[in-house]
Amino acid sequence: MTEAERKLWNAFPTGEFVDLGPVRESIGPTAGENAPKDGDTWGPDRTIRARVIASLLLGAHDAGDGSVPAVRLRGARITGQLAILGGTIAHELVLSGCHLDEPIKLTGSxxxxxxxxxxxxxxxSAGGMRVAGHLSLSGSIITGTVRLSRAQFESGLWLGGTKVVGDDGEWSLYAPTVVVDSTTVMRNADFTGGVALFGGRFNGGLSLEHATLRNPGKEALTADNMVVEDSLRCNDGFQAVGCVRLRGSRINGTLSLEGTVRSPDTRYALHLSHMEIRELVLKPAEPIDGVVTLAHSRVGTLHDSPDTWPEKLRLNGLTYDRLRGRGVARRIEWVTRDPEGFRPQPYEQLAAWYLSDGNDALARRTQLAKLRARRQTQSSLGGRLWGRLLDAAVGYGYRPWLAGVWFTLLLAIGTVVFALDPPRPLKPAESPDFNSFAYTFDLLLPLPAFGQRELFDPGGWTQWLAYGLIVSGWILATALIAGATRILRRPQ
Structure with missing residues (x-):
């Protein structure tokens, strides 16, 4: 052994730290800031072979009485490959400020x-590993993919301030079906390449605060069917360049996204469909650049803000119990942002929530907006014209007072015109005195009430006015009946 290796060998039984060089301990805002940049130039006095460390971890040196053996090393260059495949490591491994020449392999250990x-x-590479404790890569610079598929961690997974640059052109962190029984921390981490957590289970929450994920044109975060107990936090400066995909995941707490997401060149920038979320806080620092989908998800409470509503937002199939935030009256605009066009379900869900919240007027306005939007999708000219007529006459039944306005306006016009140019009596000897108000009223009603319409005959241009009043009366009556029988129903 070299002198450096013998120091480590002798310190192992008591678990003492072996310092082979200075290590930066100040914590800065940049990921990997304290990791050594010139470790490949360190000489023999700071160099230890990886096989020496592996031998100690696998029991090559007896433990000291009354102490806990461990490999604890600072400021060393480790040559060769640290590889323990399928082995049982009974001792703790702590490396701080070290440089390793080759990738680490702990697969199945x-x-x-x-x-x-x-x-x-x-x-x-540590796929399938079982850690009776925690794995910490905090503050490190890793110039290759971190592979943790099917790994299990009892006390946490820590990647705070870690900088990872994937080496396969696809993934920086590949950890599908990982299970973490305690906290998972990726605060201030920097990933170049996708982060794969699909099928994972995080029983102590997942923190991506101030993390940066870069995988432009692809998926920056892939976490389909993930389960998170407690909360998933993507805020305090969180940035994602690429799609953030959580399709089918379940968050039994709060999903908070208050950072930035930019992915205009993927199908979705934020994919939150088919999810179950107890509380969703969707208040990004700026409107998300790309399409956002919440389709077919179930949300307990949704917090958002009109200032950062996405330009393109799919809500078809989304159900929620409560909406919180500003812009209550502007929610109708919120449900009209589907890039694929009209969908009735978001309007029905919003109207149902308005009713449950005691906003009957806004519920009716939502139903009216739904019918107007549906009219734009009708292919037949007759259907569109009839829809416009219903809208103008009675607001599809949600504004029945419009019929009263039209009726009053037409009644006033007819009363004035026929008072100035009264019709001639059909039977002068038997006709009662002419009353322009009653005559106009009779013309507007499908069934005359005062008997004036049958006893007087307008002449000249007023005859066309009379015909117009009769037709208008039938139209108003038909529209009012159609609105009452087909539209005036409270959402269930």
Whole structure:
């Protein structure tokens, strides 16, 4: 052994730290800031072979009495590959400020806590590993993909301030079906390449606060069918360049997205369809650049703001119990942003929520907006014309007072005109005195009430006015009946 290796060998039984060089300890805002940049130039006095560390972890050196053995090392260059495949590691491994020449391989291993903090190494393969403790890569620079598929962690997974640059052109962190029984922290992390967490289970929440995910034109975060207990936090400066996809996931707490998402060149920028979310806080720092879908998801409480509503928003099939935030009266605009066109369900859901919240007037306005939007999709000219007539006459039944306005206006016009140019009596000897108000009223009603219409005959241009009043009366009556029988129903 070299002198450096013998120091580590002798310190192992008591678990003491071996310092081979200075290590930066100040915490900065930049991911990987403290990791060594020149570790590949360190000489023999700071160099330890990976097989020496592996031998210690696998029991090559007896433990000391009354102490807990461990490999704890600072400021070292580790040559060769640290590879323990399928082995059982009974001791803790702590590397701080170290440089590893080759990727680490711990696939299928069973270990205690592993801490690789503020280190620099070219990738980690640990699929299927079982950690009776936690895995920490905090502050490290990893120039290769971190693979943790099917891994299980009892006490947490920590990637706070970690910088990862994927080496396969697709993934920086590949951890499908991972299980973490405690907290998962990726605060201030920086990932170049996709982050795959689909099928994972995070029982202590997942923090992506101030994290940066870059995978332009592809999926920055893929987490389909993930389960998160507590909360998933994507705020405090969170940035994603690429699609954030959580399709089919279940958040048994709060999903908070208050950062920025930009992905105009993928099908969706934010894919939250078919999810179950107890509380969704969707208040990005700026409107999301791209299409956002909440289709067919179930949300308990939704918090958002009109200032950051997405330009393109799919809500078809979304159900929610409560809406919170500003712009209550502007929600109708919110449901009209579907890039694929009219969908009736978002209007029905919004109207139902308005009713449950005691806003009957806004519920009626929502139903009216739905019918107007549906009219634009009708292919037949007759259907569109009839819809416009119903809208103008009675607001599809949701504004029946419009019929009264039209009736009053036509009654006033007829009363004035026929008072100035009265019709001639058909039977002068038997006709009662002419009353322009009663005569106009009779013309507007489908069934005359005062008997004036049958006893007087208008002449000249007033005859056409009389015909117009009769037709208008039938139209108003028909529209009012249609609105009452087909439209005036409270949403269920």
């Amino acid at each position: 069973t270990t205690r806590t592993i801490r690789l903090t503020d280190c620099c190494f070219p990738g980690l």
